[in-house]
Amino acid sequence: MSLSSIDADYLRTVVMRNSGNRFDPARDYLFESRLQRIVRNCGMQSLDELVRALRSESGSTLEHSVAEAMTINETSFFRDTASFDLLREELLPALIAARRNTRTLRFWSAASSSGQEAWSLAMLLREHFPALASWKIDILGTDISAEMVTRSSSGCYQRMEINRGLPARFLLKYMVRTGDEWEVSPDLRRMCRFQQRNLCDTPPTQERFDVILLRNVMIYFPPETRRKVLLTMHRSLAPDGMLFLGLSEQARMDSHWQTVLTAKAVWYRPLPVS
Ligand SMILES: C[S@@+](CC[C@H](N)C(=O)[O-])C[C@H]1O[C@@H](n2cnc3c(N)ncnc32)[C@H](O)[C@@H]1O
Known part of the structure; x- marks a missing residue:
């Protein structure tokens, strides 16, 4: 089941609060792939479950993990x-x-x-x-x-x-x-x-x-x-x-x-x- 727009809004807020990063709604589809590892590592069954856990423990290390997982790490040697x-x-x-x-x-x-x-x-x-x-x-x-x-x-x-x-x-x-x-x-x-x-x-x-x-x-x-x-x-x-x-x-x-x-x-x- 895909993420509801309310949950996507919430995840964007979590990312902003923890890393200062604005997350473009056009890239919401990335939540599904990037957060799967956290879902698995926490023994959860779905992204919905992760969102529920985040909502119940705001300010937690789980929030930090989500923000970190959503960072864009593109780089290279001698870039520019x-x-x-x-x-x-x-x-x-x-x-x-x-x-x-x-x-x-x-x-x-x-x-x-x-x-x-x-x-x-x-x-x-x-x-x-x-x-x-x-x-x-x-x-x-x-x-x-x-x-x-x-x-x-x-x-x-x-x-x-x-x-x-x-x-x-x-x-x-x-x-x-x-x-x-x-x-x-x-x-x-x-x-x-x-x-x-x-x-x-x-x-x-x-x-x-x-x-x-x-x-x-x-x-x-x-x-x-x-x-x-x-x-x-x-x-x-x-x-x-x-x-x-x-x-x-x-x-x-x-x-x-x-x-x-x-x-x-x-x-x-x-x-x-x-
Ligand atoms: C696109 S990479 C740029 C890497 C390198 N500076 C370059 O130009 O190739 C952006 C990096 O910024 C980091 N980043 C994003 N928000 C950050 C924050 N609030 N504090 C520290 N690092 C952050 C990300 O984790 C990511 O590794």
Whole structure:
């Protein structure tokens, strides 16, 4: 039996409340397939039963599981290459010069999905900035989905994922074959860590990053949530740091940000708040 429109409305509310994601009603059919695993794992018989359980325990871990299951985790290595090119050619050389005394660089891949964005950054740094080998490099990947965080931390990828964006020479240099999969090298592993975090929540600690990649997630948030998340990003960036959004998210930013348009890509500089 298919989901009633009232139940679909309710599931959309659950998703919004727990992840801030607007779920397009045209994609309601995805509830059936995406939530089957939760139905099975909870020993339930149907999606109706799951909806009934959700209605009786709002704010529960079950709600979080539903919101996580409905996230869209599309990603790839070196996605939207232009941003990585801009970092490599212009922004990182200047940033490295500015950090020559502290010899520390911090990156945040916010909404890192299965981790390819964070590992791409690590490869880019190792490949093009060998002098950083003696620096402290911290690349934090965070995502609301526990499953994605586990996958990212494993650093293991299947051939199909490797084929999406990872140059062959990087594969040979930075990954090791383990059975049917490829695993990131121990050297890259030392640079990256992954945590489960909801971008709608206030970060647990006041960390400052030099570069934040917040790509292809703001499209799912309503305007008010976008504003709130951008405020978190502003607080989390070093004064000379830089923020990247996804290609389709080149937002009209508020007065806290300067939009920097280059021939290659767009990035955002935090402005002092008076
Ligand atoms: C389309 S992927 C983008 C991955 C990567 N940033 C990229 O550009 O390739 C969107 C990711 O955002 C995550 N996400 C959605 N809502 C979130 C939230 N409120 N907090 C943290 N992550 C969220 C999803 O779990 C998903 O992995």
